[in-house]
Amino acid sequence: MNHFELREGVLHAEGVPLPWIAAEVGTPVYVYSQATLVRHARVFRDALSALDNPHIAFAVKSNPNLAVLKVLQREGYGADVVSGGELSRALAADMAPADIVFSGVGKTRDEMIYGLQTEIGQFNVESEEEGIELSAIAEAQGKIARCALRVNPDVDAGTHEKISTGKAENKFGVPIHRAGEIYAALAVLPGLEMRGIAVHIGSQLSSLVPLETAFGKVGALIADLRAQGQNVTHADLGGGLGVPYKADDVMPSPAEYGAMVARVTAGWNVALSFEPGRIIAGNAGVLLTRVIRVKRSSNASPFVVVDAAMNDLARPAMYGAWHDIDAVVPSGATSESHVVGPICETGDTFAMNRLMATLETGDLAVFRTAGAYGATMASSYNSRGFVAEVLVDGDRYAVVADRLPPADIMAAERVPAWLK
Ligand SMILES: Cc1ncc(COP(=O)(O)O)c(C=O)c1O
Numbered sequence: 001m002n003h004f005e006l007r008e009g010v011l012h013a014e015g016v017p018l019p020w021i022a023a024e025v026g027t028p029v030y031v032y033s034q035a036t037l038v039r040h041a042r043v044f045r046d047a048l049s050a051l052d053n054p055h056i057a058f059a060v061k062s063n064p065n066l067a068v069l070k071v072l073q074r075e076g077y078g079a080d081v082v083s084g085g086e087l088s089r090a091l092a093a094d095m096a097p098a099d100i101v102f103s104g105v106g107k108t109r110d111e112m113i114y115g116l117q118t119e120i121g122q123f124n125v126e127s128e129e130e131g132i133e134l135s136a137i138a139e140a141q142g143k144i145a146r147c148a149l150r151v152n153p154d155v156d157a158g159t160h161e162k163i164s165t166g167k168a169e170n171k172f173g174v175p176i177h178r179a180g181e182i183y184a185a186l187a188v189l190p191g192l193e194m195r196g197i198a199v200h201i202g203s204q205l206s207s208l209v210p211l212e213t214a215f216g217k218v219g220a221l222i223a224d225l226r227a228q229g230q231n232v233t234h235a236d237l238g239g240g241l242g243v244p245y246k247a248d249d250v251m252p253s254p255a256e257y258g259a260m261v262a263r264v265t266a267g268w269n270v271a272l273s274f275e276p277g278r279i280i281a282g283n284a285g286v287l288l289t290r291v292i293r294v295k296r297s298s299n300a301s302p303f304v305v306v307d308a309a310m311n312d313l314a315r316p317a318m319y320g321a322w323h324d325i326d327a328v329v330p331s332g333a334t335s336e337s338h339v340v341g342p343i344c345e346t347g348d349t350f351a352m353n354r355l356m357a358t359l360e361t362g363d364l365a366v367f368r369t370a371g372a373y374g375a376t377m378a379s380s381y382n383s384r385g386f387v388a389e390v391l392v393d394g395d396r397y398a399v400v401a402d403r404l405p406p407a408d409i410m411a412a413e414r415v416p417a418w419l420k
């Protein structure tokens with residue numbers, strides 16, 4: 001079931017007509033559906049029901065909005081964080097510290113201290129160097145850091161190269177062929193409790209095959225570690241499930257994923273955890289925009305200039321990503337258009353020669369599947385403000401992130417005395 005549907009010719013988010021939100025909050029604005037977030041959270045959890053008490057940590061990077069985190073906290077989700085900022089958000093959303101896992105190749109000393117002081121559940125250590133530093137800091141703080149070693153299984157996830165994380169040349173994790181030796185070296189350090197293995201090979205995966213290959217390698221590693229006498233009680237299998245951005249995209253279902261995981265991990269005898277992001281939040285949000293004007297100065301497709309730009313939704317400019325674009329009040333007419341933002345870069349293009357709903361000056365439109373890696377990747381490039389965010393629940397909605405106007409951003413800047 002889709003919670004962004006036409007009702008009497010007007011696109012709604014659940015029970016709320018999108019033109020109401022545009023009128024009250026302005027555009028561009030991200031609009032999230034709480035019912036969709038809850039449904040996705042439950043579908044993913046149900047897909048893992050064959051496992052013994054799996055732990056699910058929402059990848060905060062995909063959508064760190066506090067209200068979104070709160071919805072997931074109420075669904076019993078923990079958090080996968082990659083910075084002190086994300087950790088503070090997970091805690092602010094009342095996620096239990098024990099349900100928080102800290103990933104990332106560049107945890108700073110201050111971030112390690114923050115994680116130790118707040119007693120987070122697990123650090124996913126991405127290098128021997130990081131483990132040595134974390135142990136020393138933990139010892140000085142009188143704490144023990146519960147750790148998994150993130151391994152790089154050298155598996156091609158078959159996704160966009162910029163979001164692949166499990167090839168040998170990627171910066172993430174330790175080479176799996178050295179994992180036994182590094183695990184053993186870290187296990188003797190006084191500040192660490194080495195308890196497991198973590199793996200995450202990339203995002204927007206359209207096939208389960210690379211995941212199965214990677215998990216198979218992790219299973220073999222766990223057996224090797226145990227044969228060496230190491231303690232292995234946990235395995236974190238990361239996130240990565242792709243979502244359909246186009247109507248004909250075929251993606252593995254959470255149920256197929258769950259069945260594969262149950263099959264591959266049978267007999268591992270570990271507590272399993274997962275870090276889904278996009279599969280939970282991607283289709284739970286749209287970016288609502290208004291057409292500023294339509295340029296018809298050549299014989300080619302017109303340029304539909306919308307008020308959202310690459311600073312608000314970076315994925316098309318960064319990865320050439322496709323987002324469906326629909327009219328909020330469709331007339332039924334379709335035509336080929338280029339859809340672009342106002343930013344002074346050719347890359348500020350959302351669609352070229354796309355056959356889509358005809359849009360005219362002043363019309364509202366949405367970019368679909370914008371709930372993950374949308375607002376969170378926004379910038380203020382071209383001195384544009386930060387985009388607002390709204391959460392819808394049935395017939396009600398709330399602004400869950402204010403628009404941050406350019407003046408507020410400028411207010412944080414100073415001209416030094418010598419230039420006055
Ligand atoms: C360590 C880690 N875990 C989880 C995720 C979430 O991935 P996805 O949004 O594809 O589920 C990412 C992002 O790819 C990640 O880097």
Ligand SMILES: N[C@@H](CCCC[NH3+])C(=O)O
Nearest residue numbers: 061163203204315372373
């Ligand atoms: N930002 C990427 C996903 C990155 C995942 C990071 N681990 C995207 O929009 O597709």
